[in-house]
Every structure is written in structure tokens, then in C-alpha cells.
Amino acid sequence: MTLRAVVRGVGHHLPARVVPNSWFEDKIDTTDEWIVSRTGIERRHFAAEGETTSGMAASAAEKALKMAGIAATDVDALIVATSTADLTFPSAATMVQDRLGMTGGFAFDIQAVCAGFVFALAQANALIVSGQATRVVVIGAETFSRILDWEDRGTCVLFGDGAGAVVLEAEDGQGTNDDRGILATDLHSDGRHRDILYVDGGVSTQTTGLLRMQGKEVFRHAVEKLAQTAHTSLGKLGLTGDDVDWIVPHQANLRIIKSTAHKMGVGMDRVVVTVQDHGNTSAASIPLALSVGVERGQIKRGDLVVTEAIGGGLAWGSVVLRW
Template sequence: MLRAVVKGVGHYLPERIVPNAEFEKSLDTSDEWIRSRSGIERRHFAAEGETTSMLATKAAQAALANAGMTGADVDAIILATSTADFTFPSAATMVQNALGMTKGFAYDVQAVCAGFVYALANANALIVSGQARRVLVIGAETFSRIMDWTDRSTCVLFGDGAGALLLEAEDHAGTSDDPGILSTDLNSDGRYRDLLYVDGGISTGTSGVLRMQGREVFRHAVEKLAETAHAALAKASLGHEDVDWVVPHQANIRIIQSTAKKLGLEMDKVVVTVQDHGNTSAASIPLALSVGVERGQIKPGDLVVTEAIGGGLAWGSVVLRW
């Protein structure tokens, strides 16, 4: 059967690094307060004029270079983002143009922090159905543009960045030993919209700022992330004992730790980057995958579980063999 196999990975972070101490100048907060509640020590903010599509393009170029390919080799681009440059056209088509890709197609996916998991599932469906052979899957965000800088409970948590994977169709036996995406599990429940949202958009004529009920989001996150990871593993006829690495959405170290515990896994099997990047929404999983490979943690043949939850609420997971 056809499998969507990882051929390249890459990421990009804006040059500006913002340590926790910088927030002490304008908010009633401290480095210790932020670290103890989130695990975050620093994050990156995009420069003035540096857009989401620019970040996405640089991450895509890094993934293509890692695979030894160019934009001309790609059939499709799926870009997960909630902070696209414009209402339309899609940021993905801007990346397509920047990569010199004149064939195929490109589109955005919007599922907030779960966006990259949704994009991977989309890419997998395109590949196994034969609609595309090579798909570039990107997560990119500039959440610094939608922060309320007077709200210490949210503005200290988020950062900007981008990550990308290049997937390619390969024929394999159809077992759980195959490389590539082995299973996906996607979920959403619109009843929880008010737990995490941006209070702007077309209906208001403003871009708005992020609003979050942190305690409730935390409660749902731990429960739903563990459930979706178990579901995806079961679909692949695998269990937690088969997992080499969990690469979770990097939102909060306490959520990451609690979810790992519910999965029956030690933290030495979890790729953690939240301390350096903060919550980069749809960019957080591909960023962590790329950094995990760069560190020498994720190696060929490793079984990787990714899981994320975001506004909607939307959540899901992907099981893949590197």
C-alpha cells in the first residue's frame, strides 16, 4: 500500500529572541512566575514586515534542502496557520510562488494549534488516494500579532515560528513496521468555542486579540490529547510500549507532562521545546520534529506520535514511523 513517508524536515525562527524578563517591564509578572506555570523561558517574535508566509517559505526551503529537492519537485503545499498574511489569497499560494513552484496546488488549513496534525492528515489522504506524490506540509504562525499585551495570562505564552515536512508516496507492505504515516485521528467540538478564540474577524472588521480560559483549556487538553493518541495508536495496531517519541503540541510543560503520564510514558521519550519557543500554535509540532532530528533524538525507524489541541476545540494525533 502507499505510505506518506518523511523525506525532509526543516524549521525557521525569527531572529528576535524575547526572554521572560522583557515582560517584567510592562506587566505584573516575573521570569519565575512564567516558568513555573508554563515552562517557557523565551520565545521568538517576527520582525516588522516579516509575515507568516515568509516564515513558512524559509522553513519549507530548509525541508526541501534536507530532502535534496526543490519546489519544482513538489505536487502540493498544505500550510497550517491561523495568522495568514491576508484574508485571501492563502498564505500557501504565496509560499508556492516563493519556491518557484508553478504546477500543482496549495492551500491553507485552519485548526489553530491542531492545524499541523490536520494538515498531516490531509497530506496523507492526498498521497494514499494518488492525488499527489510529494506534499510539503508546513505549520507557520505570527501569534505576536494577535496578543493583548495587557493580559499577562496569555501574552507571555505565545511565540512565532515555522516548521515543515516533505512527504513522498512510497509502496510498502501495509504493516505497522512501514515507514511513513501509519494512522491519524481528528476531532472537534464547537460547543467549546469560547474557551479559546480571537475576538476579531470579518464580522467585527478588526483582527482582534486572543482570549483564553486557561484552566478549562488545560483540563480538556490533558484528557483529549491522551485519548486521541491512544486512538491513533490503536488504529495502527500499536500500543504505548511501541512508542519511541511523543512530539506534542508545545503549549505548556504541565500539559505535556500530564499527557505523557496518562499515556504511560516517561518524559525521556518526549521531545520538549516549549522552553525555547513558547506556544507557536500550528508551527509547534513541525518545529519540535525538526529540532528533535537536529538534536539526534529522532532517528530513522523511530515510531513517533504527534498530538495537539487548539481553539474550536479541535484536536487530533498522527502516528508515523520516521
């Protein structure tokens, strides 16, 4: 028998405020047509004053736990992937732990920017297969609207706020690719490329900082590395793109999503796309898309799902799981 980390529930939270592309037109030199043609983004959600990363994360987790039929008191571990935690410390995860009424277990944050949720899934899987936890809540949550430069048209139109969550539970499998749960993971980072996507401030420099990005360089690395990591994860299982039911990619840019799917040999009819409605929600984008994909009736029990993401660091990786 092989222990697997199986998805029991998903949920997401989006701020009430919807911001269409037209909102930017009288603020910077851009148009709805320019944004859509280059990114595929049509609208995004921005957090209201007082709305926090931990609050959205807790809301998404509550919905995921309800779908799973699992009480917060029965959760062993809680991981929040975020680059925009409420405070320098304590972690957003401990705040979510308190909000949920999870009085036992442990909670911690992971910071790998847009790749954060993939990294968090891999860590949750390791906790489960090693026997350190039976039930783990994994959340991606961000308020990127707090770190945007509203005069930089190349970045401020790209991002949105939101949260998504999954509940994982240990289940015995047969050790084959037909098992439900996480089947393979692949993680990478390369700090040599940190200057192409970063925030130009932080605690140790006593500055706040705003997001900075070299768009063309990020695009080039993204298409190459996302397809590569997905192939690596699938290769560990002796599988290819032909075996995949759904790709649920990081929702950064529709052109990146299409290019990656093409390199994997997967048609867009097998890709869950939400970027048009949410923009790039960084670590929240994959769990948001998973939850929406389930809500739409796209992702069903038994489907083979590949998630892949790349973010500042650079950090990138993928996870293959059977729903």
C-alpha cells in the same frame, strides 16, 4: 502493497529576535519565576516588523526540501497550517508556492489553530494514499505576536512566532506497522467549546481582535483529549505507549506535556520538548519540534513517532508515523 506518506525532509525557521521572560516584567504583573513555574516557557521568538507568516513558512520549506533533495518544481501539493496568514486572501500557501518557485501543483491553507499541523498532515496523507499527489510539503507557520493582548498576563507570555515544515513522498509499504510513513490519524472538533480559546474579532465582524483564553478550561480539555486521541491512533494499529519511541506534542505548556505523557505511560525521556525555547507557536509547534528533534539527533530513521495537538475550536487530533 500499501502506499505510505513518508517523511523525506524537515526544516524550521525562527525569527532572530529572542524575547526572554524578563522582557515582560516591567510591562505586566509577572516574573520569570511565575512564567516558568506555570508553563515551562523561558523564552520565545517574535517576528520583526515586516517579517511575515508566509516568509517564515517559505524559509522552513526551503530547508525541508533541501534535506529531502527534492526541487520545488517536483512538488505536487503544498499545505500551510496557520491562523495568522498575511492577508485575508489569497492563502499563505499560494504565497509560499510563489516564493519557492513551485510553478505547478496546488496550494491551500488549513485553519485549525494549534491543531492545524496535525490536520494538515492528515490531509496530506489522504492526498498521497488516494493517488492525488506524490510529493506534499506540509508547513505550520504563525505570527501570534500580532494578535496578543499585552495587558493580559495569562496569554501574552505564552506565545511565540516561527515555522516548521516537512516534505512527504509516496512510497510503497507492506501494509504493516513496520512501514515507514504515516500509519494512523485521528481528528476531532467540538464547536461547543469555542468560547474557551478564540480571537474576539474577524473579517465578517469588521474587527481585528485579540486572543482570549480560559486557561484552566483549556488545560482540562487538553490533558484529557490529547491522551485520548493518541491512544485512539495507536489503538488503530494495535499499539500502546510502550511501542512509542518519541512523542512530539504540541508545545503549549510543559505541565500539559508531562500530564499527557503520564496518561500515555510514556516517560519524559521519550518526549521531544522545545516549549522552553519557543513558547507556544500554535500550528508551527509540532513541525518546529520535529525539525529540532532531528537536529538534536533524537528522532532517527525507523522510530515510531506520535504527534498530538489541541487548539481553538476546539479542534484536536493525532498522527502516528514511522520516521
